Amino acid sequence: MPIVLVDNDILAKCAIYSLMGEVVAALGVTTHQVGVLGSARFVLSPKRLKTAGDGQGNAYHRLTLFLQTVEAVEPNQTETALAAELERVAIERNVQLDVGESQLCAIALIRATKWLCTGDKRAIFAVEQLRTGIAKLKALDGKFICLEALVRALNHTHGHAFVRNRVCASRGTDKTLEICFQCHNTVAEIDEIDEGISSYLRALAVRAPHVPGTL
Numbered sequence: 001m002p003i004v005l006v007d008n009d010i011l012a013k014c015a016i017y018s019l020m021g022e023v024v025a026a027l028g029v030t031t032h033q034v035g036v037l038g039s040a041r042f043v044l045s046p047k048r049l050k051t052a053g054d055g056q057g058n059a060y061h062r063l064t065l066f067l068q069t070v071e072a073v074e075p076n077q078t079e080t081a082l083a084a085e086l087e088r089v090a091i092e093r094n095v096q097l098d099v100g101e102s103q104l105c106a107i108a109l110i111r112a113t114k115w116l117c118t119g120d121k122r123a124i125f126a127v128e129q130l131r132t133g134i135a136k137l138k139a140l141d142g143k144f145i146c147l148e149a150l151v152r153a154l155n156h157t158h159g160h161a162f163v164r165n166r167v168c169a170s171r172g173t174d175k176t177l178e179i180c181f182q183c184h185n186t187v188a189e190i191d192e193i194d195e196g197i198s199s200y201l202r203a204l205a206v207r208a209p210h211v212p213g214t215l
Contacts, residue, residue, distance in 0.1 A: 001035075001111055002033055002034060002035025002070075002071050002073060002111070002113055003029050003033040003034075003113060003114050003115075004027050004029050004033060004034050004035065004113060004114055004115045004116075004117060005034075005035045005036070005073070005104050005107060005108055005113050005115070005116045005117065006034055006035070006036050006070075006117045007036075007037075007100060007101065007104055007116075007117065007118045007119060007120060007123075008036075008037070008040050008043055008044055008100060009118065009119030009120055009147075010023075010117045010118065010119045010147060010150070011036060011040060011044060011063065011066075011067075012044055012048050012049060012063070012119075013119060013147060013173055013174055015044075015049055015052070015059045015060070015062045015063035015066065016049050016051055016052040016053075016059050016170050016173050017052075017166040017167060017169075017170055017173070018052075018054075018059075018062060018166060019154065019163070019166055020062060020063075020066045022154055022157070022158060023117075023150055023154070025157070026150060026153040026154055026157060026215060027115065027117070027145075027150075027215070031066065031069040031070050032069065032070070032071065033071075034070040034071065035070065035071045035072075035073040035107070035113070036067065036070050036071070036072060036073065037072070037073060037074075037100055037103060037104065038072040038073065038074045039100070040067060040072070041064075041067050041072070043100075044063060045060075046059075046060040049063065051170050051171065051172040051173040052170050052173075053169035053170040053171075054169075073107055075103045075106055075107055076110075078110060079103065079106040079107050079110050080103075080106070082105075082106040082109065082110065083099070083102040083103045083105070083106040084102075085134070086102045086105055086106065086130065086134070086137075087099065087102045089130055089133060089134060090102070090126055090130060093129060093130065093133070095122075095125065095126040095129050095130065096122040096123075096125075096126055097122070097123055097126040097127070097130070098120070098122075098123070101118065101120055101122075101123035101126075104116055104118070105123075105127060105137070105140065108140060108143065109136060109137070109139055109140060112139075113143070114143070115143050115144075115145045115213060116140070116143055116144050116145070117144075117145045117146075117147075117150065118144060118145070118146060119146070119147045121146065121204070123144075124144050124146065124204070124208050124211050124212060125207055125208055127140060127144070127208075127211050128207070128208035128209070128210060128211045131210065131211070138210075140211065141210045141211060142210070142211070142212070142213040142214075143211075143213050144208075144211045144212050144213055145212075145213050145214075145215065146201075146204065146212060147174065147177070148176065148177070148180075148197050148200050148201055148204075149201060149212070149213070149214060149215060150215070151163060151167075151177060151180075151197065152194075152197050152198075152201070152215075153215040155193070155194070155197075160181075160188075160190050160193050160194075163181070164181045164183075164188060164193070167181050167183065168181055168183035171183060176200060179196065180193055180196035180197045180200065181193055181196075182196075
């Protein structure tokens with residue numbers, strides 16, 4: 001049973017940045033303790049990885065190797081029903097929660113995973129709003145780890161220069177990270193990078209004070 005769930009957006013960006021092993025280590029787990037939706041291998045095509053600095057072919061190769069080591073999870077009947085309930089209420093409340101994210105939320109709830117890593121901020125905001133009407137969602141409080149939180153952890157463990165080189169080598173992948181790492185400049189100050197990421201996470205916490213977690 002996986003300890004950490006990772007969505008397709010995080011998978012794609014980590015493959016592009018060649019940071020998959022580093023992210024797993026930052027989460028304090030092994031690849032065998034990481035769960036991804038079984039559909040990931042079909043949804044994430046080389047075209048999705050076209051912004052990789054060393055080419056989409058290399059990024060896709062990294063992704064393929066990674067997917068061979070993690071656990072492909074499929075929602076069971078109970079989880080599928082719960083995911084459908086989340087999607088239904090999301091539509092009623094006019095918040096955006098796509099099928100993949102609803103399935104990951106349901107799996108995280110039923111299987112009591114430690115974290116759910118998502119690159120979809122809409123999902124974080126949706127769960128924040130839905131938790132007031134669906135009490136069981138409160139069990140996910142503090143369990144959502146966004147990409148910026150992962151990157152902040154990598155800055156501490158691997159150094160800002162290391163992470164910045166990976167991010168800035170693949171322009172067009174994530175605008176927020178490129179701004180935080182000042183990819184348009186020749187050099188960047190560590191304090192400014194830290195403040196940029198921290199400022200973004202503070203803004204996220206204002207809109208979603210309960211759901212986001214920290215490493």
